[in-house]
Amino acid sequence: xxxxxxxxxxxxxxxxxxxxxxxxxxxxxxxxxxxxxxxxxxxxxxxxxxxxxxxxxxxxxxxxxxxxxxxxxxxxxxxxxxxxxxxxxxxxxxxxxxxxxxxxxxxxxxxxxxxxxxxxxxxxxxxxxxxxxxxxxxxxxxxxxxxxxxxxxxxxxxxxxxxxxxxxxxxxxxxxxxxxxxxxxxxxxxxxxxxxxxxxxxxxxxxxxxxxxxxxxxxxxxxxxxxxxxxxxxxxxxxxxxxxxxxxxxxxxxxxxxxxxxxxxxxxxxxxxxxxxxxxxxx
Ligand code: PMM
Numbered sequence: 001x002x003x004x005x006x007x008x009x010x011x012x013x014x015x016x017x018x019x020x021x022x023x024x025x026x027x028x029x030x031x032x033x034x035x036x037x038x039x040x041x042x043x044x045x046x047x048x049x050x051x052x053x054x055x056x057x058x059x060x061x062x063x064x065x066x067x068x069x070x071x072x073x074x075x076x077x078x079x080x081x082x083x084x085x086x087x088x089x090x091x092x093x094x095x096x097x098x099x100x101x102x103x104x105x106x107x108x109x110x111x112x113x114x115x116x117x118x119x120x121x122x123x124x125x126x127x128x129x130x131x132x133x134x135x136x137x138x139x140x141x142x143x144x145x146x147x148x149x150x151x152x153x154x155x156x157x158x159x160x161x162x163x164x165x166x167x168x169x170x171x172x173x174x175x176x177x178x179x180x181x182x183x184x185x186x187x188x189x190x191x192x193x194x195x196x197x198x199x200x201x202x203x204x205x206x207x208x209x210x211x212x213x214x215x216x217x218x219x220x221x222x223x224x225x226x227x228x229x230x231x232x233x234x235x236x237x238x239x240x241x242x243x244x245x246x247x248x249x250x251x252x253x254x255x256x257x258x259x260x261x262x263x264x265x266x267x268x269x270x271x272x273x274x275x276x277x278x279x280x281x282x283x
Contacts, residue, residue, distance in 0.1 A: 050134070053203070056135065174248065
């Protein structure tokens with residue numbers, strides 16, 4: 001079992017559901033990124049557009065002004081930086097500023113130029129399952145008779161075909177089921193339970209569950225979802241289970257809690273393996 005890589009989230013946005021406004025200026029965002037690295041993040045994912053349900057898109061210049069100074073500084077400090085954007089122009093500017101990964105929640109659907117920017121670079125590409133922008137995605141949760149797991153597998157497979165047809169080596173692509181994006185809470189659990197069926201696509205998986213509302217719903221008290229900042233224990237439990245299921249990347253806010261959960265998984269796996277042989281459990 002390989003340890004998943006931890007992608008720490010740096011949202012340079014005034015309105016993200018999970019941490020909106022906390023790191024909205026470059027100086028605070030850089031300090032936050034440094035803290036995430038100190039906590040054990042392998043990659044920093046810098047984003048300037050909130051994708052929370054119903055969010056209004058920022059103007060392109062606004063998005064550029066939010067992310068580029070932070071990417072420039074973090075890359076200069078030696079961090080592996082990912083840019084969370086659906087815009088080809090932002091992706092290109094981020095690569096020029098030192099980013100190595102394009103995290104496109106639309107998997108290339110939102111901007112027709114995205115795949116040519118990708119093809120002209122050597123960046124890694126995270127292609128997430130996506131059906132519509134945040135303003136309307138709640139209207140696209142019907143997966144018909146095939147169901148959400150097969151629907152996401154099929155639609156992600158179609159994206160992978162389009163991406164490789166654009167001249168991008170499949171080896172550069174990481175796939176993501178897109179928890180919460182045109183998904184109900186029940187869909188998210190079904191996808192997590194059915195992750196193994198995405199292995200058929202032959203690419204590493206990234207999962208972003210951190211602080212999402214399906215966890216808030218799970219932990220609801222008297223019908224009120226658990227507040228965003230108090231979902232980290234449930235998320236850490238999920239992290240351990242995802243590590244055991246072979247997920248390659250975890251996109252998270254709470255890097256320290258995530259790394260602690262992964263340390264537990266590692267320790268147990270080491271203890272189970274004696275002389276290179278995995279030991280059985282209790283009789
Ligand atoms: N979720 C959000 C933003 N970007 N990127 C990927 N690849 N996967 C996700 O699940 C994902 C993402 C929304 O969460 P946030 O507002 O807390 O960043």
